[in-house]
Amino acid sequence: MSQPSSSSPKPVSGGDIRDRLIIGLDVPTVDEARSIVSRIGDAGTFYKIGYQLAYAGGFEFARELIGQGKKVFLDLKLHDIGNTVEEGVRSIARMGVTFLTVHAYPQTMRAAVAGKAGSDLKILAVTVLTSYDDNDLIDAGYAPVAAAELVAKRAEQARDIGIDGIVCAATEAQAVRTIVGRNRLIVTPGIRPAGADAGDQKRIVTPAEGIRLGANHLVVARPIVKADDPRAVAEAIVDEIAKA
Numbered sequence: 001m002s003q004p005s006s007s008s009p010k011p012v013s014g015g016d017i018r019d020r021l022i023i024g025l026d027v028p029t030v031d032e033a034r035s036i037v038s039r040i041g042d043a044g045t046f047y048k049i050g051y052q053l054a055y056a057g058g059f060e061f062a063r064e065l066i067g068q069g070k071k072v073f074l075d076l077k078l079h080d081i082g083n084t085v086e087e088g089v090r091s092i093a094r095m096g097v098t099f100l101t102v103h104a105y106p107q108t109m110r111a112a113v114a115g116k117a118g119s120d121l122k123i124l125a126v127t128v129l130t131s132y133d134d135n136d137l138i139d140a141g142y143a144p145v146a147a148a149e150l151v152a153k154r155a156e157q158a159r160d161i162g163i164d165g166i167v168c169a170a171t172e173a174q175a176v177r178t179i180v181g182r183n184r185l186i187v188t189p190g191i192r193p194a195g196a197d198a199g200d201q202k203r204i205v206t207p208a209e210g211i212r213l214g215a216n217h218l219v220v221a222r223p224i225v226k227a228d229d230p231r232a233v234a235e236a237i238v239d240e241i242a243k244a
C-alpha cells in the first residue's frame with residue numbers, strides 16, 4: 001500500500017509545484033475571469049472552468065488560457081446516454097484542455113474513455129460531490145450508504161474502466177489511493193485554508209492535509225477568486241502545498 005506524503009504521486013505535469021493548485025474560475029463573466037488570471041499572474045498555472053463560466057463564454061476563454069500556456073480543467077461533470085457523452089468528449093478532446101470531468105457512472109465513464117481515445121485529454125470521474133454527506137445521499141434516493149463507501153465503489157469501477165483520475169474529497173484520498181494505485185490522479189475539491197468559510201462544502205480539509213492525504217491536485221475556487229488579493233491567497237496555498 002502506498003503511503004500518502006508529499007513524495008506520493010506527482011501532478012499531471014510532474015515538476016511544477018504550482019500545478020498542484022487548480023484555481024476554480026467560478027465567476028460570472030470572462031472579463032472578471034481574465035482580470036483574476038491577470039492579478040494572479042505567474043502564481044497560477046492551472047485553471048478550472050465550471051458551469052458558471054463555461055456557459056458565459058468560458059469555452060473561448062479556455063482556448064485563450066491555453067494560448068497563454070496555462071493548463072485548463074473543464075469541470076463539466078458530463079452525464080448522458082453513452083453516445084452523447086462519447087461524441088461530446090470527442091469534441092472537447094480537440095480543444096487542448098488537460099482535464100475533463102464526467103460523473104462516475106459506468107456507462108458514462110466507458111463512453112468518455114472511448115471519446116478521448118487518441119488524445120492527451122485526461123478524464124476525471126466525480127465520485128460523490130464534496131457538498132454531500134451521508135444524509136444527502138439518502139435524500140437523493142440512495143439506500144443508506146456512507147459517502148466514503150460509495151466513493152470507494154465508484155473508484156473501483158473507474159479504475160476497471162480505465163479512467164485517468166478520481167475526484168473525491170481529500171478525506172477519502174488515502175482509501176482511493178489504495179484502490180486506484182499510484183498511476184491514476186486524485187483531484188480534491190472541498191479544500192479550505194484554515195479559518196476560511198466552508199460555504200456549501202461538507203467534506204473539507206486544509207491544503208496541507210489534502211496533500212498529506214495523497215491528493216495530486218487541490219481545487220480551490222471561492223477562497224481565491226473572492227479574496228481581496230487572489231494572488232496572495234494562491235501563493236499562500238502553493239507555499240502550504242510545498243511544505244506539506
Ligand SMILES: O=c1ccn([C@@H]2O[C@H](COP(=O)(O)O)[C@@H](O)[C@H]2O)c(=O)[nH]1
Nearest residue numbers: 024050128129130189190219220221222
Ligand atoms: O465534488 C466536487 C466536484 C467539483 N467541485 C467543484 O470544485 C469547486 C470548488 O469550489 P470552492 O469555491 O473552492 O468550494 C467548484 O467549482 C465546484 O463545482 C466540488 O466542489 N466538489
